[in-house]
Amino acid sequence: MxxxxxxxxxxxxxxxxxxxxxxxxxxxxxxxxxxxxxxxxxxxxxxxxxxxxxxxxxxxxxxxxxHRSQSLTTQQAAETLAISRPTLIKYLEQGEIPYEMRGRHRRVLLRDVLDFQSRNRIRRRERLDAMEDDVDDYRPVRDAGFSETR
Structure with missing residues (x-):
């Protein structure tokens, strides 16, 4: 294949x-x-x-x-992560995903892309959980300050 x-x-x-x-x-x-x-x-x-x-x-x-080869082009890696190629390049340059240069072209290991995806999901879940906790702290007591009209 x-x-x-x-x-x-x-x-x-x-x-x-x-x-x-x-x-x-x-x-x-x-x-x-x-x-x-x-x-x-x-x-x-x-x-x-x-x-x-x-x-x-x-x-x-x-x-x-x-079939997915072990070494991906930046376009293949971006498609795997469902992000744009420029966004992937940003992550590469920030050191979020390791890569190697082959001539003028960057190559990314599939394993590193999947590790990044997993870490990103965990970080996102932790942030959402923290936001939910913050909302619970600031949510007013039900019907506080309101009087029933009917």
């Missing part, structure tokens, strides 16, 4: 997605085999991907699988 190839799968009407997910989540080791041939152990990361795919299909949504 090349970087531009994408495979989309639509859910089947009568499927056993829930049963397959239960099997994936069991603590026993998962193996894969075909027609009495040798069996191969399924790695944990593959089982996690299968679980995610089955969850989406179980909800009736389609799943698209595409």
């Amino acid at each position: 090349t970087a531009s190839d994408e495979k989309t799968t639509f859910p089947a009407k009568h499927s056993e997605y829930a049963r397959m997910r239960e099997m994936l989540r069991s603590n026993s080791s998962l193996t894969l085999g075909a027609g009495g041939a040798d069996f191969v152990a399924v790695p944990d990361e593959v089982a996690e991907i299968l679980d995610s795919v089955l969850s989406v299909l179980e909800n009736g949504d389609a799943v698209a699988v595409s």
Whole structure:
């Protein structure tokens, strides 16, 4: 599968997605085999991907699988983060995301982009929680200073 190839799968009407997910989540080791041939152990990361795919299909949504190389261009990294390329460049120059120069071009590791995304989500959640606490501190007591008119 090349970087531009994408495979989309639509859910089947009568499927056993829930049963397959239960099997994936069991603590026993998962193996894969075909027609009495040798069996191969399924790695944990593959089982996690299968679980995610089955969850989406179980909800009736389609799943698209595409290839991502380990090293991304700034445009690919920006698309992964759903931000503009200039915003990504700002984060790179501020040291938020490590990068390396290859000639005149910046390259970013996918792992670093995903780490940044995770850190950003955590920071955003913490800020929202703090804002919610602040609002609770300043919220007036219900109906304080008001009198009933009816």
